[in-house]
Every structure is written in C-alpha cells, then in structure tokens.
Amino acid sequence: MPPRPRVFAIGRELPPRTRAVLTLLSFLLPIVLWALVSYVPWLWHPAIKVASPGDVSWFKAELLVERAVFAEENAKIAATGGRIAEGVRANPVFLPAPHQVARAFWSAFNTAPILRGDLWLHQSLWLSIRTIFWGFAISSLLGVPLGILCGAYPPVSRLAEPVIDFVRYMPAPAFGALAVAVLGIYDAPKIAIIVIGTFFQQVLVIANTVRRHDPALVEAAQTLGARPRQLLLRVIVPSSLVDLYNDQRILLGWAWTYLIVAEVVGVSSGITFFINQQAKYRNFDNVYAAIIIIGVIGLATDQALAFAGNRLFAWRNPRQSRVRAFFGRIFAGRNLVLIGEKPKAESNLRS
C-alpha cells in the first residue's frame, strides 16, 4: 500500500477534493458552533425565558430573566408557599438562533420601515453600495496614478510618501466633523470618509507594488529604444498590472471597513442606519442578517473580481479556460479576438 499522503506538509498543494472540503468546513464550523450554542439547552443559555409567571409579581410570559435571579425569586416564593414560576433556558436576545437569522434574510427585506421616511433594506443596501462605489472610485482615480508615479520615480516618492505616511496614521473617522462642516450632512461627507480612509493606504500599497517591478525588463526595453514615458506605460505598468489588480481587490475590502463609520457621519444612512434602527427595535435577527449580507456582498465581489482577473490576465495562467473554449467553439472560424488570446493559435499548433 502506498503511504498515505500527509495533509500537514508545509507548502504542499492540496488535492482539489480536500481543498473543497476544507473551504466548506471553514464556513460550516462556525455555523455548527453557533447552532450548538443555540439548540443544545445546557450549552451556555444564561437566561430563563418565563413560561408561566406563577406568583412572582414582576414576571410575565416571554420575559427573559437571568438564571440566578430566576432561582432567587422562585426560592422566595417557595418559602411563602406560593406558586413558583416556570420557564425554559434561553440565550440572551442578542444571540438569535441560526434559523431565526435565516428567516430574517427573507423577512428583513419584507419588513416595512416602521417610521415614515425610513428606507427598506434593499434601498439601504443600494445606498451603501453607491457610497462605497463613489468613495473607492474617487480614491482610485487619484491614488492609483499617484501610487504608480511614486513607485516609478524616486523623486515623486520622496516628495509624496513621507506626508502620506504621516496622514495615514490619522483615523479617517477623526475627519468626520470636518467633512460635515465642509461637505454638508448627506452623501458627500460619507464618500469623503471612505476616500480619506482608502486613499493614503492606496498610494503606499500601489507604490510598493510598482517599486517591485523587474528592473531587467526595464533594461531590456531601454536597449530596444523605449523612452521614459514608454518605459512607464509599456513596461512598468503592464508588468505590475496583475499585482495592482489584486491590490485593488484588497483595498476595496478596506473601503468596506470604513463604510460603517462613514455612514454615521452627518445624517446616518444606508445599511448602518438599518442596523442601528433594527437593534433599537431589538430585531437582532435582522441585525445579523444585514451584517452577513455585507459579508456576502464583499465576498461575492471579491470572488467575481478574482475570476475576472484570471480571465483578464490569461498570460499568467495560459491554459485554455472553459469560458474561452466555449466562446471559441461558438465563434469558430470567425475572426474574433478575445482578451489575451488569439484563437488562431490553436489551429496553427494542430497543423
């Protein structure tokens, strides 16, 4: 029998099945833990949900009471010979069970806003996504070119990076009051907070990535007659493009982390307002659902971008992708050039 392959070998590539199972487990384990705490009555459950109040004057059905308090009150009643209260062990209100949160994914979208003028969940979400989009777009529009210049030209780096390094230690929310004073109370200051939170990191991250370009490629281009502008646009930027793309993915996640603080600036809005409002009404299942939806949106965006990246940078991973093979078959014979690949290559190889 061949020896069992060791799973815990450093740097060993895992078989696809094992990888899929582990990915699934990575999500499943926290959920299982949560379900255990929620459904196994003797695990945690620090409170008692009153079923019948008995003779305890201040107990009511459905009331959550701490276990110690519940026992104390019952002991007092028992001493006087009255009817003792009954109840079941329960978790505090801020930990709803998985099925309640699962239901909330549906119901949160259907819960009409209680106050007139408040927004539905999907409207709140859309507002948040818009804020993120503009914040990240503005930050990237300034930060990416500046970062590239810093990475390529040491004088620009010397001029820009020290002060950026200094500013990035100032927490973005600290600029909240200033942003409101300058930009009003609606969307603009929120977008500004996201820009402030992202931009300074972005310049440094992009500059570092560009600085890591292979100098040998620049030298090769020079001996082929490339001038400084061409070196930047035709060599340094394309050679860093894959890493820049991945940086942008990470920075987008960064922008999301600033969303919640941004949205309490000025008039609270978006998903943050929804979460705060639901917490006020003690609808914690909706709160969890909203938080998880943020995570799902983030993960989905990132995975979509990763997928698009693999397709976009075909030269990094030059095997025929299934998507391109599919389109290749559809458009076979037609003069179609998909990004990063010329379908004619295949026929040439075969002939």
Added chain:
Amino acid sequence: MISAPDFSLPDYRVQTAAVAERFRRLKERPVVLDVDHLTREFASNGGTVTALRDISFRVHRREFLCVIGPSGCGKSTLIRIIAGLETPTAGRMLLDGQEVSGPCPDRGMVFQGYTLFPWLTVTRNVMFGLEMKGILRDQAQREALQWIDLVGLTRFKDSYPAQLSGGMKQRTAIARALAAQPRILLMDEPFGALDAQTRAQMQAHLLEIWRNVDVTILFITHDLDEAILLADRILVLKAHPGEIQEIIEVPVPRPRSAAQLNSPEFLATRRRLDELIHPRLTDGSVEKLPIVRLTQAGDDVE
C-alpha cells in the same frame, strides 16, 4: 578536458592560408564598435574597486567577437557599459565613429535571463522594438513575423513566454533584439541557463542567423568551447582588475560545427585559453581539496 599539455598540438597562432586571408579581409572591414580606454571603478567600503581598467578594442563589421574571463573579471560590466546600461568612469565608445552613451536600439542586447515581457505574446514581444521606433502596428507585425520565422518559432508566434522552453525563450529574445536592427548585437551569457543539448543547438542556430543577417556580434561567455566554436576573435579578460589579457584570433576554419571540437586547431586554442583562464600553480601541480577520508576502508568507489 585536457589534463596535460599535449605537445603534438600546433601553436594556436598558426593559421592556414584560408583562415589568415579571412582575418585579413575582416580587418579591412569598417570598425563598428571602438571601445577606447574604458575604465570602470566602484566605490566599496570607503575604497574604490577597479572592475575594468583601460579596456580598448575594436569590433569590425560582421565580426563575431567573444569575451571570456574568470568570474569577477567584469565581463558583464563591460557589456552593460557598451549597452549603455552603466556609465564608465573613464574612456569612451564609438559606434560607427560616433561617440555614444546611454541605451539605444543600435546596440541590441540579449540577456541571460531572457527578459521577455511575460504579458505579451511572442509576436508582440518581437514587435516591441519596432513599435518603439514608431513603426505602425501592421507593418511592425509583418516584420516581426519574418524575424520569428528566422528563429523557427512561427508555430509559437501566439504563445506567451511562460509556455515556451528556455531555448525558445532565448530565440524569441534574439528575434526581438534583431528586429530593432541593431548595428551590434550584445549577448550576455545568453545560453548560460540552458542545458547542454539545447545550448549546442542554440550555438548552431546563432551561427546560422549570424551568417544570414547583417549583424555584428559581441558575445560574453564563460564557456571556453562555446567561445572557440562561435568567435572570430576571443577577447580574454583577467580579473582584479579586469584588464585585457590577450585577443586571440581563432584559427579554426569556418563554417564551424560541433564536429571541429577535436580538431588540432580547436584543441590548441582551447589549451591556450585554459592556460590564460585557469593558470597552473607554479610547481605545476593541481590544487587539491583538503578533504579528510570519511568512508570505511574497502568502500572505495574509484
């Protein structure tokens, strides 16, 4: 390997009439590259290290000149200075009689590490220098395909560098450098990273290309056989500081092939290079490693 001097070999300076005639005609050709008293010093730990001292030589049109020397003799520094990637401390270079400095496509370069642009296909890589000259895309592509054909990579014109073997990568790099139509092609140990078989193939390819393309080649190598097989003349450098030791006119007749590796002229040149690059100790013995025997008695392998 030649273990002991073989006195039956001719002197490496003896040339047949045909070879001598070839050299006479070669030296009548115009000088393409004139390296004039080149010196390069580096600052190091408060002192200066002289990497190259007073290097002067000339390369004639369509000549194949090899530069060899022990490691640390500054041969890479020399070729990088000629390419314009480093600046000399003193001295100058003339290309076709004009003083030059800084990198320029008239001094094309092929690097040991291929340095292909990984995000471009073979065709687009070869087109790069043409596009830098401002040649329009269609025209550049037509020309690039001719160069790709010349190095025998037509089947792989749409492949990315990551899909190519080392030899194919280096052929692409040669095509890319040639497409920019350099006056002189500088090659910095271009086959150093290839396995022995591929290297032999590439040497034959390069000779074939050189025969058919109007190009002068300055080729750096540390492989003595490679230098003899390829070169018209071999510039031998010595280390610390890097200075010219001798310029050898290779007496092996052309056209060259691997079959000449054991010809008397080849072996004679090889012996001379060995003397220059790996000088024997004064008492004629070979330096031995001070190794203590660590195996059991009777466990001999030789």
